[in-house]
Amino acid sequence: MDLGIRGRTAIVCAASKGLGRGSAEALAAEGVDLVINARGAEALEAAAAEMRARHGVTVTAVAGDITTPEGRAAVLAAAPEADILVTNAGGPPPGLWSDWSREDFLKAIEANMLTPIALMQAAMPGMIARGWGRVVNITSGAVKSPVPQLGLSNTARAGLTGFVAGTSRQVAAQGVVINNLLPGIHATDRALALDGGVVKARGISMEAARAERMATIPAGRYGTPEEFGAACAFLCSVHAGFIVGQNIVLDGGANNATL
Ligand code: NAP
DSSP: OOOSOTTOEEEESSOSSHHHHHHHHHHHHTTOEEEEEESOHHHHHHHHHHHHHHHOOOEEEEESOTTSHHHHHHHHHHOTTOSEEEEOOOOOOOOOTTTOOHHHHHHHHIIIIIHHHHHHHHHHHHHHHHTOEEEEEEOOGGGTSOOGGGHHHHHHHHHHHHHHHHHHHHHGGGTEEEEEEEEOSBSSHHHHHHHHHHHHHHTOOHHHHHHHHHTTSTTSSOBOHHHHHHHHHHHTSGGGTTOOSOEEEESTTOSOOOO
16 A cells, blocks of 8 residues: 655654654655654664665654753754654653652653643644644553553653644644554563563563563564554555544553453
8 A cells, every 4th residue: 555655754753763763664665754863873873874775765863852842943953844743752660659759750741741742833833834744642552551550651641642632633624633653562672671670570580571461462472663663654644634633552452442
């Protein structure tokens, strides 16, 4: 299927690795020019070089922390007329509900709620003026089914989800489509870090920790950045114009719900 977005320009945040990288790669494979971001310049430049060579698109690497005003300004300046925005950032650390201070909550809300909102507020006026745009926010399966030890993530992402629910309905008639993708467990550094936490807390092996988590997934495995990226690219395509304000769970069936 031709996604109909060849020649478009996309901003993909937090994209040197993991789900952001998978999304950037899938868009590049469709002929989309990219502005990609991550804090670590070396891995980011390497990712950009690989995608340029593999897909023949323009890839501009902007190193910086997307959760800061300076980081966001640099990314937006590199793509003043972006057609596609994929928001993403690292997830907050795990812990217990009683551990977190006001500052911990503010940091999580800044990273996983206010940052994507600020990026949408900056990029969407241009999309509206040009009559076409796509926004995909990478959130978490925890929005539908809370992960108790990820209370900071549960909290911040719920706020973003509420903003998108209303805003997506306000901009749809102007050609701008906003949706959220909710990853369950995917084989990325983030998943490895969370598995490492279980290893440490319970004194079990990494293999045992992974086997336990896989047993909670009906598909019997972790997801891959490639299949996540393909779903993201579809939501950015011309075919997704009637999918508005949805929260699409990619979790191998782990969220045990009828609807
Ligand atoms: P990952 O493999 O750890 O990759 C994170 C990417 O984001 C890296 O490229 C990293 O590069 C970049 N990054 C992190 N913080 C950044 C920041 N402040 N500014 C700019 N770039 C930043 O993570 P992932 O698994 O792809 O997860 C992506 C998002 O999905 C996270 O919010 C995570 O909580 C959520 N999620 C993941 C899973 C899963 O199973 N993987 C499940 C549910 C939700 P630098 O470190 O160089 O900046």
